[in-house]
Amino acid sequence: MSGTAADARDRRVVTLPVDRRAPTAPADPGAASHSPGWHVDDWGRDPVLVGAAAALAGLRWSTTVGGTDHLPARGGALIVVNHRRGALTPVHAALALGRATGRPVRFVGRTDVAPLGALAVRLGGLLARPDEVAGALRSGELLVVPAAPTLDPRQVGRVDHHLVGAAVATRTPVHPGAVLSTPVRRAARIEVGPARRSSRHRRGPLAEVELADEIEADIRRMLGELGGARTGTPLDWLPWMGGP
Amino acid sequence: MAARRRVLVSGMGGDLGSRVAALLEQEDWVGELVGIDRDPPRRRLHRARFHLIHPHDHDRIVDTVTAFDPHVVVHLAVWEPHSRANPATARRYTDDAATSFLGAAAECRSLETVVVRSGIEVYGRARGAPTRPDEDADVAPTCAYGKTLADIERTARAIGERVGVTVGAIRMATVLGPHVPSPLGRLLRMPVVPFSALADPPFAVVEDVVVARAFVAAAHRRLAGPVNVVANGAVTALQAARRGGRIPLPLVGPEWAVARGVSAVLGAPVPDHVMETLHRGRLADNGRMGELLGFTSPTTTMEVIDALYAWPSVVRVPPRRAVA
Numbered sequence: 267m268s269g270t271a272a273d274a275r276d277r278r279v280v281t282l283p284v285d286r287r288a289p290t291a292p293a294d295p296g297a298a299s300h301s302p303g304w305h306v307d308d309w310g311r312d313p314v315l316v317g318a319a320a321a322l323a324g325l326r327w328s329t330t331v332g333g334t335d336h337l338p339a340r341g342g343a344l345i346v347v348n349h350r351r352g353a354l355t356p357v358h359a360a361l362a363l364g365r366a367t368g369r370p371v372r373f374v375g376r377t378d379v380a381p382l383g384a385l386a387v388r389l390g391g392l393l394a395r396p397d398e399v400a401g402a403l404r405s406g407e408l409l410v411v412p413a414a415p416t417l418d419p420r421q422v423g424r425v426d427h428h429l430v431g432a433a434v435a436t437r438t439p440v441h442p443g444a445v446l447s448t449p450v451r452r453a454a455r456i457e458v459g460p461a462r463r464s465s466r467h468r469r470g471p472l473a474e475v476e477l478a479d480e481i482e483a484d485i486r487r488m489l490g491e492l493g494g495a496r497t498g499t500p501l502d503w504l505p506w507m508g509g510p
Numbered sequence: 511m512a513a514r515r516r517v518l519v520s521g522m523g524g525d526l527g528s529r530v531a532a533l534l535e536q537e538d539w540v541g542e543l544v545g546i547d548r549d550p551p552r553r554r555l556h557r558a559r560f561h562l563i564h565p566h567d568h569d570r571i572v573d574t575v576t577a578f579d580p581h582v583v584v585h586l587a588v589w590e591p592h593s594r595a596n597p598a599t600a601r602r603y604t605d606d607a608a609t610s611f612l613g614a615a616a617e618c619r620s621l622e623t624v625v626v627r628s629g630i631e632v633y634g635r636a637r638g639a640p641t642r643p644d645e646d647a648d649v650a651p652t653c654a655y656g657k658t659l660a661d662i663e664r665t666a667r668a669i670g671e672r673v674g675v676t677v678g679a680i681r682m683a684t685v686l687g688p689h690v691p692s693p694l695g696r697l698l699r700m701p702v703v704p705f706s707a708l709a710d711p712p713f714a715v716v717e718d719v720v721v722a723r724a725f726v727a728a729a730h731r732r733l734a735g736p737v738n739v740v741a742n743g744a745v746t747a748l749q750a751a752r753r754g755g756r757i758p759l760p761l762v763g764p765e766w767a768v769a770r771g772v773s774a775v776l777g778a779p780v781p782d783h784v785m786e787t788l789h790r791g792r793l794a795d796n797g798r799m800g801e802l803l804g805f806t807s808p809t810t811t812m813e814v815i816d817a818l819y820a821w822p823s824v825v826r827v828p829p830r831r832a833v834a
Contacts, residue, residue, distance in 0.1 A: 304752075305743070305745070305812055306712045306745065306746060306749070307744065308642065308742060308743060308744060308793070309641060309712075309744075309793070310641065310711065310712035310744055310791065310793065378638050378639075379637070380706075380709040380789075383709075384708065384709040387641065387711065387712070393640065393641060397643070397644070397647060398640045398642070401640070401642055401643075401644050401795050401797075402642075404795075404797055405797060
């Protein structure tokens, strides 16, 4: 090739500049220095915020949790609890059970209005919709579902059979849970019962209706066994009197 | 599928379309491969034949499609608002393309399956809507883009019932990739990233290569119904901004209008479905991906977001001299 032809070809080649700047963010996902470990899960639950909320809840309640050995080590389960009006029972139960089991526990029945709804999502709240509950159970989540709220801490409101139906549809165990707490005392107790199976074999929607009724009766019985929540004094707020 | 199939890809010119075509070229079950788009393919294809046709050129599209007589139609000709066209143009292109391609496909006697591009925007984010809807959730879109996608699904399903072929819909989360023109991706890469101070809800994304695999798998398996294609995990705008070293800007209400205007001027217009994502979140249950498509996303949402910030910026090279 003659020198003239090579020169002419070289003149036609345009060398583009190469950007050799380092990327703005670290390529290694785990090396993000701004927010190590700060993430939300598939449902938007923020473990850091949940940990902070559990610490705050520890200031309000001194909770004894029992019966967690009934819960599956893996896979989904529905825990139906009684709900004292104004007591944030589902949140309290989810935080306490999460701490006791070491698994994320979500509560059902969050609002969907910002900013409370957004905060509830971060704490693991789900909407009280059967499809939402079914989706979470299929994903192997532990869910706390409250019964209808009551003023009396020893009473149980109606259990929503539609939400129980989500567990029936996904073949997930349903556990009764008794939560005993009062407005003045710091001591609280949560007891989870063994998974309840319907006593009758039903092919249709009666299965969930009857299972919801049986769960309600189980919780009532467990509350009776836990004893009187009205006994005791507010003195348990004092550090040397603390403990359930 | 025993014999090799004729496959038509509408929207082959875009990043996703050309990526799907490149994967289809490697499949044994794919015989002839034809693509149509208004832009030429973004990557080198070896086996595919490409036709440069505008979506409003109905007659040419119908002639080309019916002459090819495909067994499989992969309909990717969907324009996301403010990705490559403004919302009105995107809607018009998408409607034209859906009418032409799906209508022409219905006339093809060899047609066996149709796979359409959709998105998790079809579920809508109205108050009380499920946080993480699965494929059985109601289709109730609350943004213009979601309604467009729902219309495509409805049209394709009606055609499928009419001519007796399977129709699958890939409901994908926001797709991010180094060459994908994503309004959300652009916004998150801005130096200052606005987020909702009152909500900052979680959303999920998915990588472009995963979506491309999903279309190929859906076409091969003759997917009959919708499937959510979403990466595991979630992220919020504040978290994304902090991971990318951007300045997070908390906004509460009226200042969002100003932020949208400024963002548009700076080259990252924010369409309404992205606004909805930033205010109400956008998640979807991907639990059926493995069962329906044979794989799940190997990358998490957080990894896709980290990759978003690792991609180098566009280098603009001014012309050095005029070329004769």
